[in-house]
Amino acid sequence: MPVTILIPTALRAHTRQQSAVTVDGRTVQEALDRLVADYPDLKPHLVAESGKIRSFINVFVNEDDIRQKGDMKAPVKNGDEISIVPSIAGGAEAVSKDKVMDLLSTCYDPEIPVNIVDLGLIYEVNISPLPDQPEKSKVHVKMSLTAPGCPEAPKMQAETEAKVSAMDGVGAAQVEIVWEPQWTPDRMSDAARLELGMA
Numbered sequence: 001m002p003v004t005i006l007i008p009t010a011l012r013a014h015t016r017q018q019s020a021v022t023v024d025g026r027t028v029q030e031a032l033d034r035l036v037a038d039y040p041d042l043k044p045h046l047v048a049e050s051g052k053i054r055s056f057i058n059v060f061v062n063e064d065d066i067r068q069k070g071d072m073k074a075p076v077k078n079g080d081e082i083s084i085v086p087s088i089a090g091g092a093e094a095v096s097k098d099k100v101m102d103l104l105s106t107c108y109d110p111e112i113p114v115n116i117v118d119l120g121l122i123y124e125v126n127i128s129p130l131p132d133q134p135e136k137s138k139v140h141v142k143m144s145l146t147a148p149g150c151p152e153a154p155k156m157q158a159e160t161e162a163k164v165s166a167m168d169g170v171g172a173a174q175v176e177i178v179w180e181p182q183w184t185p186d187r188m189s190d191a192a193r194l195e196l197g198m199a
Contacts, residue, residue: 001078003031008084008135014042028059029072031082046084058085058094063128063140083129085137095137095169097125103167104141107160110152114195116160120187121145123178136171139164143175144183153177 005021015021016039023038025031032053036043048054052072059066060083066074076082085094105117116122124142129135141164145153157175164173185198192198 001026001076003076003078003080003082005031005035006081006083006129006131008086008129010086010135011042011045011084014045015039025076027072028061028066028074028076028082031076032059032072056086059083060085060128063126063138065127081131085129086135095127095139095167097127099167100125100127100139100141100164103163104160107156107163109146109156112146112196114188114192116143116156118189118192118195119146120189120192121183130171133171135169137169138172139167139170139174141173141175142178144178146183148179148182 002022002024005023007015007019007021009019012019021035021038023031023034025034032046036046046054046057053059059072061069061074061076061080064074066072101117101122104122105115107116108114109116109119109121112119121143122141123144124140126140127137128140130138141160143157143160145156150156157177161173161175164170164175167173188196188198
């Protein structure tokens with residue numbers, strides 16, 4: 001089934017300057033095998049001598065990191081987009097969930113002396129390449145607040161989004177406030193419980 005592989009700028013010299021290539025495949029492995037078969041000069045930049053994808057190459061299916069979806073065996077379907085993102089692009093380190101979470105741990109609820117990560121307010125962090133800037137990432141954060149209708153919500157959302165947007169390698173950031181599932185104290189870390197005298 002046809003899928004589209006997005007090619008980062010640094011590798012387009014090996015795909016006749018094409019930014020996207022359509023190939024057939026039922027898994028990420030099949031699609032990439034077809035890509036390097038069609039463009040042999042690309043192979044050494046993507047595939048190690050062991051036959052495995054090089055360690056500094058990140059691969060996404062749509063917005064999902066394949067390491068969370070079965071790695072190279074991750075299935076693909078008609079219309080999917082596979083993005084190839086080198087870990088180091090333009091001198092900047094790759095954006096990772098861990099780095100985003102580390103940054104978010106410097107953000108605090110103005111009414112509680114605990115960071116929003118330890119409070120359990122961060123529900124989801126999704127990282128995906130930007131179609132028009134494959135060397136940069138889009139970060140989508142879903143977070144909640146301790147109580148619906150919190151008057152600080154717009155301020156916290158704006159400040160958190162501004163911090164994520166300023167990260168090296170980030171080309172776009174979105175922080176979305178969600179209310180499902182509803183936040184409960186059970187989501188707090190042990191460190192947060194200790195800080196608040198709830199341990």
